[in-house]
Amino acid sequence: MDGTSQLDLAIVGAGPCGIAAGVAARRAGLDARLFDRGPLTSSLVDYPPYMTFFSSADRLEVGGVPFVIDRGKPGREEALAYYRRVAEHFELDVHQYEEVTEVDGEKGDFLLSTRETRGEGATHRYGARVVVVATGAFHEANRLGVPGEDRPKVKHYYDEPQPYWDQDVVVVGGGNSAVEASLEVYRAGGRVTFVHFADELDEGVKPWIRPDIENRFSKGEIPVRWRTRIQEITASTVVLRDVDTGETDEIQNDWVLAMTGWRPDPGLLRSMGVTVDEETREPAFDPDTMETDVEGVYVAGVLAAGDDANRIFIENGRHHGRKIVKHLVEGREAATAVETGVEA
Ligand SMILES: Cc1cc2nc3c(=O)[nH]c(=O)nc-3n(C[C@H](O)[C@H](O)[C@H](O)COP(=O)(O)OP(=O)(O)OC[C@H]3O[C@@H](n4cnc5c(N)ncnc54)[C@H](O)[C@@H]3O)c2cc1C
Structure with a gap:
């Protein structure tokens, strides 16, 4: 001892x-x-x-x-x-x-x-x-549990926006981390798509950033996909699935920021x-x-x-x-x- x-x-x-x-x-x-x-x-x-x-x-x-x-x-x-x-x-x-x-x-x-x-x-x-x-x-990060999640382009943490300038970025989640990452990446010139399985942001989203992200959503500056889950992550795309209808579509993608806790x-x-x-x-x-x-x-x-x-x-x-x-x-x-x- x-x-x-x-x-x-x-x-x-x-x-x-x-x-x-x-x-x-x-x-x-x-x-x-x-x-x-x-x-x-x-x-x-x-x-x-x-x-x-x-x-x-x-x-x-x-x-x-x-x-x-x-x-x-x-x-x-x-x-x-x-x-x-x-x-x-x-x-x-x-x-x-x-x-x-x-x-x-x-x-x-x-x-x-x-x-x-x-x-x-x-x-x-x-x-x-x-x-x-x-x-x-x-x-450990809460995983999405989908094919392609182990690709290097998938990050379970976010630190700064610079790497995402002029990149197609999917941000997954509905809490503060997802909102903050989306706003910073958007302002640094990244093309963000916001994907969340629910139909609204988490309750705990800070009141002073909520109007900002909601304005970006309503102006279409950050396209938002409510009630949507990631189905698969390929080298250059992400396949999205509508939670209600099960329909899928594929969008161009360079990075996935999985802000899922x-x-x-x-x-x-x-x-x-x-x-x-x-x-x-x-x-x-x-x-x-x-x-x-x-x-x-x-x-x-x-x-x-x-x-x-x-x-x-x-x-x-x-x-x-x-x-x-x-x-x-x-x-x-x-x-x-x-x-x-x-x-x-
Ligand atoms: C971006 C962000 C913003 C946040 N903002 C707020 C906020 O505004 N207000 C708020 O109240 N909370 C906030 N939180 C949450 C807050 O960070 C956590 O609730 C807090 O860190 C919990 O403190 P803790 O001491 O319980 O655990 P931690 O801070 O996680 O500390 C646990 C420590 O245990 C160590 N450890 C683990 N296993 C072992 C082991 N086997 N042996 C030795 N050491 C070990 C780890 O290295 C770690 O240092 C935020 C979190 C994030 C990610």
Whole structure:
């Protein structure tokens, strides 16, 4: 084992919600260590560089550290700088580039196995009394499941518009990512066709971009295909299928941006014995304490929502850490009271 001391908490995942759990632990005087297979807030690192959060800065704050910006909604750089500052301010113990590969044991005596994701891939082991799993929802993209999806022209992420100038681009999806990618690519001179299986945009589309895309649709500047699915992706075309009539047509195409969301990997939770719903991938946990059905194993952040990543995000997931630490502290107080004969 690396080091002789046992951690009070091992937190797997140093995204905003893992950080919030680390801060809550630090404030309660608990010895917590965070592990991330990438850098701090690696999910945010992968955001498109020019994105704007739908949340205002105050709703992304953790640990009461003010997130002050000089305009309405923060962008990626501001959020990255903010979470770095929080980690520094609370002197969080973060092991970056160290993936947690296995957790054995039970409450009070867990053993974590890790592997460094840079360098020589060194492996380590750590003891921890409890484990918080905050591994997020960006493990794998929701696939379209159609022939041709593995072609290099199909992207499940979008970062910037330049590669799509003067190109025929199909954007698939109905949420913020699809809308933002469409608008940016359109403005950078790409020919966008917007394809969505439903007959309207997702409810959560940011109110300040909705009129923009709707105007582009109504003016025909971005052709929209409602109630349509991709049937096949060929080297130079995409075959579209009308959901209601089943009719198909084929359009010229250079790139497909499949903005169809991401899903979590509940593998680590399952390996620890936590019940995870087969269909929704939602782990079994008590919403008051965030403890799963395995004693001493907690979930935090968007992972707790299973496949429905729109239900938990930073705004609400940032409060999970406090619940977890409250539960731990109350448990300790109760245990001390029993030991000393004082009623808790
Ligand atoms: C473009 C975009 C815009 C968004 N805008 C907003 C917004 O405005 N407001 C909002 O509230 N939310 C927003 N979200 C959602 C938000 O990013 C997520 O809800 C948030 O990242 C969840 O935080 P988390 O800490 O639960 O998980 P994550 O941020 O995903 O962090 C999980 C971490 O766990 C690490 N990890 C995974 N497995 C392991 C392992 N085995 N060992 C070690 N580390 C591991 C990952 O590397 C990752 O760093 C947006 C998302 C996107 C994509």
